[in-house]
Amino acid sequence: xxxxxxxxxxxxxxxxxxxxxxxxxxxxxxxxxxxxTNGAGKTTTIKxxxxxxxxxxxxxTVWNGDPCEPATRRMIGYMPETAYYYPYLNVRExxxxxxxxxxxxxxxxxxxxxxxxxxxxxxxxxxxxLRTYSKGMLQRAGIAQALLHDPxxxxxxxPFTGLDPLARIQLRDLILEQKKLGKTVFFSxxxxxxxELICDRVAILKQGALVWSGTVHDVAGxxxxxxxxxxxxxxxxxxxxxxx
Amino acid sequence: xxxxxxxxxxxxxxxxLELYRRKDLIVVFVLxxxxxxxxxxxxxFGLSGASRYVNELALLLVWLFxxxxxxxxxxxxxxxxxxxxxxxxxLAKPVARGTVLAGKYxxxxxxxxxALAVFYLAFGLLVGLRQGVWFPMILLQAFVLHVGFMVVVxxxxxxxxxxxxxxxxxxxxxxxxxxxxxxxxxxxxxAAAQPLPGKCALTVLHWIGPHMEFFDLRQRVVHDWPALGWxxxxxxxxxxxxxxxxxxxxxxxxxxxxxx
Numbered sequence: 220x221x222x223x224x225x226x227x228x229x230x231x232x233x234x235x236x237x238x239x240x241x242x243x244x245x246x247x248x249x250x251x252x253x254x255x256t257n258g259a260g261k262t263t264t265i266k267x268x269x270x271x272x273x274x275x276x277x278x279x280t281v282w283n284g285d286p287c288e289p290a291t292r293r294m295i296g297y298m299p300e301t302a303y304y305y306p307y308l309n310v311r312e313x314x315x316x317x318x319x320x321x322x323x324x325x326x327x328x329x330x331x332x333x334x335x336x337x338x339x340x341x342x343x344x345x346x347x348x349l350r351t352y353s354k355g356m357l358q359r360a361g362i363a364q365a366l367l368h369d370p371x372x373x374x375x376x377x378p379f380t381g382l383d384p385l386a387r388i389q390l391r392d393l394i395l396e397q398k399k400l401g402k403t404v405f406f407s408x409x410x411x412x413x414x415e416l417i418c419d420r421v422a423i424l425k426q427g428a429l430v431w432s433g434t435v436h437d438v439a440g441x442x443x444x445x446x447x448x449x450x451x452x453x454x455x456x457x458x459x460x461x462x463x
Numbered sequence: 464x465x466x467x468x469x470x471x472x473x474x475x476x477x478x479x480l481e482l483y484r485r486k487d488l489i490v491v492f493v494l495x496x497x498x499x500x501x502x503x504x505x506x507x508f509g510l511s512g513a514s515r516y517v518n519e520l521a522l523l524l525v526w527l528f529x530x531x532x533x534x535x536x537x538x539x540x541x542x543x544x545x546x547x548x549x550x551x552x553x554l555a556k557p558v559a560r561g562t563v564l565a566g567k568y569x570x571x572x573x574x575x576x577x578a579l580a581v582f583y584l585a586f587g588l589l590v591g592l593r594q595g596v597w598f599p600m601i602l603l604q605a606f607v608l609h610v611g612f613m614v615v616v617x618x619x620x621x622x623x624x625x626x627x628x629x630x631x632x633x634x635x636x637x638x639x640x641x642x643x644x645x646x647x648x649x650x651x652x653x654a655a656a657q658p659l660p661g662k663c664a665l666t667v668l669h670w671i672g673p674h675m676e677f678f679d680l681r682q683r684v685v686h687d688w689p690a691l692g693w694x695x696x697x698x699x700x701x702x703x704x705x706x707x708x709x710x711x712x713x714x715x716x717x718x719x720x721x722x723x
Contacts, residue, residue: 320558
């Protein structure tokens with residue numbers, strides 16, 4: 220079953236076409252890596268999936284529903300790229316706030332918060348205000364808030380940015396754990412090696428259009444190919460110039 | 464408890480918690496001390512006129528500080544959410560934009576009214592101690608109508624916070640509120656004395672501006688005039704509710720169309 224479905228979705232901001240006729244679907248229980256250079260349209264696509272704005276044309280559904288409707292978003296957990304949260308709250312208060320927004324009763328929020336604070340490795344810093352957290356710790360708090368209401372679809376925007384190697388491994392394990400639980404994960408990233416390790420399928424976006432989509436098995440099957448080579452090939456000169 | 468109520472509680476609670484954590488409450492207590500100081504230090508030796516003068520000064524300060532606090536809280540409701548991008552995880556949750564707006568508004572109102580209650584409590588206690596009159600009915604009515612004033616002030620501040628930076632919003636709303644408080648009643652007379660463009664502008668302001676003078680019972684409190692009929696109070700509060708509802712409806716239109 221398709222959890223997310225985009226059919227010919229386009230979005231322009233003035234003269235700039237951020238997303239151009241994008242068609243893509245994500246099946247239940249799948250981990251999909253959404254790759255592309257800066258400005259390729261990844262974040263715009265994610266914002267449309269979260270119902271922040273509607274596409275100019277095309278059709279976009281999440282669990283066959285309109286993500287602009289709060290009921291559809293009940294099934295989505297989202298972690299933004301830049302993890303800035305309320306600096307005057309501690310992580311438990313932050314989760315209590317988001318739990319309230321999800322309409323979760325207090326005892327349930329407390330139980331879930333305890334589990335998640337422990338799971339993301341913030342138990343020792345549970346009473347510290349978020350303004351004292353490092354970037355990696357804020358990312359962990361971000362993951363905890365995304366998982367709080369036990370969503371069936373996780374949308375993660377550049378989740379590996381700014382994480383140290385240990386935190387990367389923990390996040391990778393957490394994503395794979397969600398997959399085992401039957402959850403669907405959609406994440407955007409520049410981290411090709413991470414995508415190769417955890418994704419079932421990869422979609423590469425260039426100037427708002429889908430230029431390649433395939434399984435990690437497709438990549439691994441060709442002895443000469445790896446995801447980095449495919450990425451560079453698909454993005455052509457633009458990617459070569461940007462590659463270090 | 465319904466989902467909507469839980470959401471409103473979470474959003475309102477966040478604004479109140481912010482007031483405490485950002486040490487804004489200390490400002491409230493410092494301002495209360497400023498209000499109380501003239502009352503505590505000035506000894507009118509039984510001169511009722513002098514007592515009234517001091518009470519009037521203290522109430523004027525209560526009005527100015529309450530406007531500062533109401534605006535100070537409400538103009539900051541959205542700009543920090545946009546700047547720090549906390550608006551993204553918030554709107555990604557299963558909450559309607561209208562609920563976000565209402566929750567934020569209720570939080571700002573609760574925070575402002577709690578500060579106002581501290582001011583009136585301090586004023587009432589000092590007047591009681593010095594003059595032996597404990598919380599007369601007119602003071603209660605003055606507080607109730609002052610809450611109506613805060614209902615309008617926070618609605619204006621919240622609406623402006625979707626268009627303007629906090630400093631610009633504070634300036635525009637501050638000028639409107641203080642201007643209407645002191646000159647609102649005289650607008651028709653002022654309009655009549657102006658040439659055509661000015662006359663039109665003042666007439667429009669008279670009809671669409673918030674008539675803050677409706678909520679002002681300072682003279683009645685200071686001169687111990689009899690309390691108003693509760694029907695009049697209810698009508699004034701209804702005006703506040705309608706005015707705030709119009710502001711919030713406008714804010715809702717803007718917020719719904721806002722692209723993040």
